[in-house]
Amino acid sequence: MIDQSGFPHHIHIVGIGGSATSGLAMLLHSWKHIVTGSDQEDTREPLFRERGIPFFNGHHESNLPKQAQLVIRSFAVPDTNPEITAAKERNIPSLLYSEALGRLSAMRKTIAIAGTHGKTTTTGLLTSIFLEAGRDPTVILGGELESIGGNWRRGDGEDFIVEACEFQKSFLNLKPSSGIITNIELDHPETFSDQGHVEETFREYLGRFHAGSMVVIPADLADRLDGAGDVRLIYFGIGEGDGWRGQIDTTKSVRTIELSEDGTFRFAARLMRPGTHEVFNATAAAALAAAHGIELEDIRRGIEKFQGVKRRFEKRQVIEEVEWYEDYAHHPTEIQYTLEGARELYPDRKIWALFQPHQAMRLDTFLEKFAGSFGLADEVIVLPIYSVREDEKEFPNDLRQHLVNQLRRRGVSARLCEFEQAIYDLPELISPGDVVVSLGAGTNDEIGDQISRSGVIG
Numbered sequence: 001m002i003d004q005s006g007f008p009h010h011i012h013i014v015g016i017g018g019s020a021t022s023g024l025a026m027l028l029h030s031w032k033h034i035v036t037g038s039d040q041e042d043t044r045e046p047l048f049r050e051r052g053i054p055f056f057n058g059h060h061e062s063n064l065p066k067q068a069q070l071v072i073r074s075f076a077v078p079d080t081n082p083e084i085t086a087a088k089e090r091n092i093p094s095l096l097y098s099e100a101l102g103r104l105s106a107m108r109k110t111i112a113i114a115g116t117h118g119k120t121t122t123t124g125l126l127t128s129i130f131l132e133a134g135r136d137p138t139v140i141l142g143g144e145l146e147s148i149g150g151n152w153r154r155g156d157g158e159d160f161i162v163e164a165c166e167f168q169k170s171f172l173n174l175k176p177s178s179g180i181i182t183n184i185e186l187d188h189p190e191t192f193s194d195q196g197h198v199e200e201t202f203r204e205y206l207g208r209f210h211a212g213s214m215v216v217i218p219a220d221l222a223d224r225l226d227g228a229g230d231v232r233l234i235y236f237g238i239g240e241g242d243g244w245r246g247q248i249d250t251t252k253s254v255r256t257i258e259l260s261e262d263g264t265f266r267f268a269a270r271l272m273r274p275g276t277h278e279v280f281n282a283t284a285a286a287a288l289a290a291a292h293g294i295e296l297e298d299i300r301r302g303i304e305k306f307q308g309v310k311r312r313f314e315k316r317q318v319i320e321e322v323e324w325y326e327d328y329a330h331h332p333t334e335i336q337y338t339l340e341g342a343r344e345l346y347p348d349r350k351i352w353a354l355f356q357p358h359q360a361m362r363l364d365t366f367l368e369k370f371a372g373s374f375g376l377a378d379e380v381i382v383l384p385i386y387s388v389r390e391d392e393k394e395f396p397n398d399l400r401q402h403l404v405n406q407l408r409r410r411g412v413s414a415r416l417c418e419f420e421q422a423i424y425d426l427p428e429l430i431s432p433g434d435v436v437v438s439l440g441a442g443t444n445d446e447i448g449d450q451i452s453r454s455g456v457i458g
Contacts, residue, residue, distance in 0.1 A: 008069035015074030023152030102173030115182030129302030146307035203228035246283035275341030321432035332369035356440030371406035386442025
């Protein structure tokens with residue numbers, strides 16, 4: 001039986017613990033579907049158990065329930081997975097997560113936030129604004145949002161806010177009604193050959209929108225995206241110019257963003273997070289919210305009440321008298337933006353960058369750019385590479401050392417450090433008053449967790 005979600009009643013999710021698939025599992029369960037799932041990682045198992053979602057640690061054909069009517073899998077799950085193989089043998093339909101999200105998007109008023117950087121935070125900001133306006137949206141994003149207590153939300157309003165990822169061109173499965181493109185830059189070298197390939201894919205993505213959809217894009221991308229799809233483009237940026245513009249009012253003691261539209265001042269709001277990129281994110285969210293008819297006062301309150309996303313410049317208590325931040329930055333531009341924000345907050349403090357490269361291919365492809373992104377750090381510690389979906393043996397085994405060498409040639413103090421070594425060494429290396437920014441999309445956040453559990457905080 002197919003219900004209003006477009007899915008049959010009993011769904012099995014392979015790779016259910018992922019940042020996106022876990023949210024989809026919770027949402028489907030809230031819609032009264034029977035949901036089961038499996039994953040190699042069991043970190044979210046208590047959450048699934050609490051919700052009454054049966055979870056299998058590891059993958060085996062016996063995990064696939066006899067009653068399963070649909071299988072959904074993450075990109076990380078190969079065709080050879082025993083549960084996927086069993087589904088094929090039993091003629092059970094199978095969808096990638098992106099295909100499942102696309103099916104949901106086609107049936108709803110979908111607001112999609114895409115872009116190489118900043119899409120999770122911008123999705124969070126937009127969610128905060130829509131909640132403040134009483135729009136009661138349903139939400140799925142790739143990070144844990146403080147205001148909704150996780151990476152999903154079931155709402156009774158008509159808006160469906162989703163994070164749209166360009167990896168493997170997965171966002172081409174969506175059928176949005178409006179959206180934001182935060183920026184376009186080359187990433188995911190396993191998917192895109194060059195910058196032109198990325199831009200061509202984003203133009204194709206705009207062609208997926210419903211006719212007349214409002215899409216907010218950076219003003220400096222107008223010439224590259226104009227004419228793609230039957231959409232109404234709304235521009236945003238920093239400083240003077242057409243469209244929505246944001247800039248920091250440096251005369252205020254509290255960090256304040258002033259927002260204008262086509263040169264006319266609209267409102268000012270406290271911006272709780274540092275960095276130029278946060279000005280871009282807030283301006284883009286405000287532009288789309290206004291286009292949806294949300295009152296400016298609701299937009300202002302939504303921006304000011306935004307509490308952030310887990311692992312996006314998230315402050316933690318790890319070592320006594322040390323400022324410690326976790327950030328998901330794993331691309332050179334993201335690292336540069338994050339360190340700019342840290343330096344803005346702490347202009348005279350010593351900043352340690354604890355960096356775990358995410359994918360050997362990404363580090364190999366962007367090695368020089370990575371070396372140039374740490375200029376605002378005083379010390380850089382390079383952890384082992386976090387590799388998924390790749391064979392590290394296909395890349396030079398001294399990639400990390402190459403990065404350290406390039407950093408040193410640029411005058412940045414840098415060293416290699418193994419994971420366990422960092423847990424024991426950092427409390428001795430770091431002095432009171434120092435700042436640590438832990439960077440990466442892998443398991444680097446576990447270092448701070450383990451140090452804090454060891455009782456160093458005091």
